[in-house]
Amino acid sequence: MDVKKVLLVSQEIDPYLTGTAMADFSRLMALKLQEKGAEVRCFMPRYGAINERRNQLHEVIRLSGLNISIDDTDHPLIIKVATLQPTRLQVYFIDNDDYFCRHTQQKSLETDDDPETNDERAIFFVRGVIETVKKLRWNPDLVICVGWITALVPLYLRSIYSEDPSFAENKIVYAISGKAFDGELDKRMVDKLLQEGLSEELVKSIATEDGLIDFERLNRMAIDFSDAAIDSGADSNQVALDYAKASGKPFMPFDESNDSSDYFDFFKSL
Secondary structure, eight states, X not given: OOOSEEEEEESOOTTTSOSOHHHHHHHHHHHHHHHTTOEEEEEEEOXXXXXXXXXXXXXXXXXOOOEEEETTXXXXXXXXXXXXXXXXXXXXXXXXXXXXXXXXXXXXXXXXXXXXXXXXXXXXXXXXXXXXXXXXXXXXXXXXXXXXXXXXXXXXXXXXXXXXXXXXXXXXXXXXXXXXXXXXXXXXXXXXXXXXXXXXXXXXXXXOTTSOOBHHHHHHHXXXXXXXXXXXXXXXXXXXXXXXXXXXXXXXOOOTTOOHHHXXXXXXXX
């Protein structure tokens, strides 16, 4: 496959959030692919912990303004962007006061004491990324997803957006990591996904008999709807790694000696 345009969707990217293996992996992956000549655009949530002035974030008016309806409630989507110097790598931020601004300390990104918003936060983030990419009229060849909050991306692209020309020809890679949330997601997540337009058969296939979705099921679902998986090395979840290896899909293990050529060749082989 061509690896000319790469969309990297991540839960955390350094230097906007620092000190985590996931943030380091996301930055390095983006830079390595850019070094190989790919046009890379990154997306992450605009957490309250991110200093907008220091990181020179500014709102993109032409991309903002969309209301995303979740569970019959409209939530305004605000898009901000920063340029990672000196590489000129563009990083877009999905912003919304209801879902991200209360994360004012980095430790609050790892777990959440409000399970009723974790599912909506993921839905809003994923919808925001996809709709913004469509507005940009930029069709990525490769989509890389990093972190549990991105786990719905493969599902949405292969179901709701399966016939959208922006995503019809791309490949999806899920980067397995270990950072999770405590407990299960909101008990009504299945209902909210049905309202999104997903089929009842599909949604129930990713939930327990009690209709619940947890971190492990998010990982398995992301792998099922991706074309390949890689080990991010960010304290990766062993259960998810075993599942990816057993799936028969292309899988790249983590090795500190991996350089840009290793990843680039793996992606080109898909």
